Amino acid sequence: MAIKIRKLEKKDKAALTEILQNTPEFNAGEVIIAEEVIDGSLDNTNKSGYYSLAAENEEEVFIGFISYGPVPMTQYAWDIYWLSVKREFQGHGTGAALLKAAEEKIAQAGGRMAFIETSGKAQYDKTRRFYVNNDYKEICNIPDFYAPGDAKIIYQKILG
């Protein structure tokens, strides 16, 4: 599958909202926060400090996105906030292509490390394996952070 990565645009919003709502790993509160991050990144003034990239397939259909931004009060730490690929297009390298494109943008902007936080719950096993396979190292594990039995795992990748 030929995947093209480009800047996220306003026209992607409906398809993107559909992906968020159909991603079982996101709950309702998370969808609201993800939409705030995405709206921030669509604002051309970029006051929000959020950035987003879109993936589309060879038919120019929107199939996934990634959102990221610099960590305030740091010289070169960046956070990856959200990464999601439409379910029927998963397993073909779209997530890795989005992640790699974001890392390149971050490095170009002077970033030297990227962080990703995710849940320790069993339903996120695939998500966590994906980050480890993409050279993210687990650096912190906070039990019961999100809820009882739901730990926060922090991953880091040193860029470049």
Added chain:
Amino acid sequence: MAIKIRKLEKKDKAALTEILQNTPEFNAGEVIIAEEVIDGSLDNTNKSGYYSLAAENEEEVFIGFISYGPVPMTQYAWDIYWLSVKREFQGHGTGAALLKAAEEKIAQAGGRMAFIETSGKAQYDKTRRFYVNNDYKEICNIPDFYAPGDAKIIYQKILG
């Protein structure tokens, strides 16, 4: 010294800004972000999710403050954002009194754990000792997070 802890009020703003500007541990960017958090907590609608408490001495002089709030997307995790005591009033338990009052408010609101992040630099030795003395445990240490040689240390306290 008799210390009274109360809600932060708009009338405290000038004294508070002076404390921020005279605290060598805060740089200019941090002062701006601290002011955003404080303004959010002074907004009575509390849309921001930030809360602040003030300390005053027996002469009703404002001598310190603490800002805190729930961590979005968690059931009971809270962050302590800022804690500062006017330099000439340090060393008399005002910081500990502010911290204890915030922890009580957090627990009353259903919070079960509090997090504090601070720098690993030598100039924050006293700050880190203060948190450890107040039963915060170091749970994560991220080298070079803020800048080269400037690690982020995350502390956690389980409440109640």
